[in-house]
Amino acid sequence: MLEQRLYLAQLYDIYGPLLTDKQQRCLEMHLLEDFSMSEIGESLQVSRQAVYDILHRSEQIMAEYETKLGLAQRIARQRHELTEIYDELSSLETEGTQQQIAGILQKLAPYTGEAGQEE
Numbered sequence: 001m002l003e004q005r006l007y008l009a010q011l012y013d014i015y016g017p018l019l020t021d022k023q024q025r026c027l028e029m030h031l032l033e034d035f036s037m038s039e040i041g042e043s044l045q046v047s048r049q050a051v052y053d054i055l056h057r058s059e060q061i062m063a064e065y066e067t068k069l070g071l072a073q074r075i076a077r078q079r080h081e082l083t084e085i086y087d088e089l090s091s092l093e094t095e096g097t098q099q100q101i102a103g104i105l106q107k108l109a110p111y112t113g114e115a116g117q118e119e
Contacts, residue, residue: 005031007072011062014071023058030055083112 009031016024022044029035029043037051044051066072086108089101 008059008062010072011059011066014075015062015065018065019058019061023054023061026051026054027058079111079113082108086112 008027012027012031016027019027025044026040029040030037035043037048037055040051041048046054086105089104089108092101
């Protein structure tokens with residue numbers, strides 16, 4: 001359940017701007033603000049069933065975009081590859097190359113989740 005929610009949040013980050021305003025607001029309230037369907041319905045003045053339909057359709061649309069474009073998969077692959085490069089560079093560090101590698105690692109850190117770690 002948590003993995004599915006994180007995956008939907010990732011898809012929303014990528015494909016959210018392609019959705020309608022109402023779809024975006026429903027997903028924001030559901031995924032980011034943790035509102036229940038009843039709370040979303042009250043806020044948007046629609047029924048709980050309408051909220052369910054909007055959320056379900058939005059998820060389908062984003063999944064279709066991902067199937068066709070594969071941006072989330074590409075980002076995950078790139079992050080994995082950058083992490084491998086980061087790890088390899090970390091293991092190559094010697095006294096002579098320490099400063100150069102530290103600079104490269106610092107540039108890679110935001111992309112690999114290693115931000116804030118000192119070498």
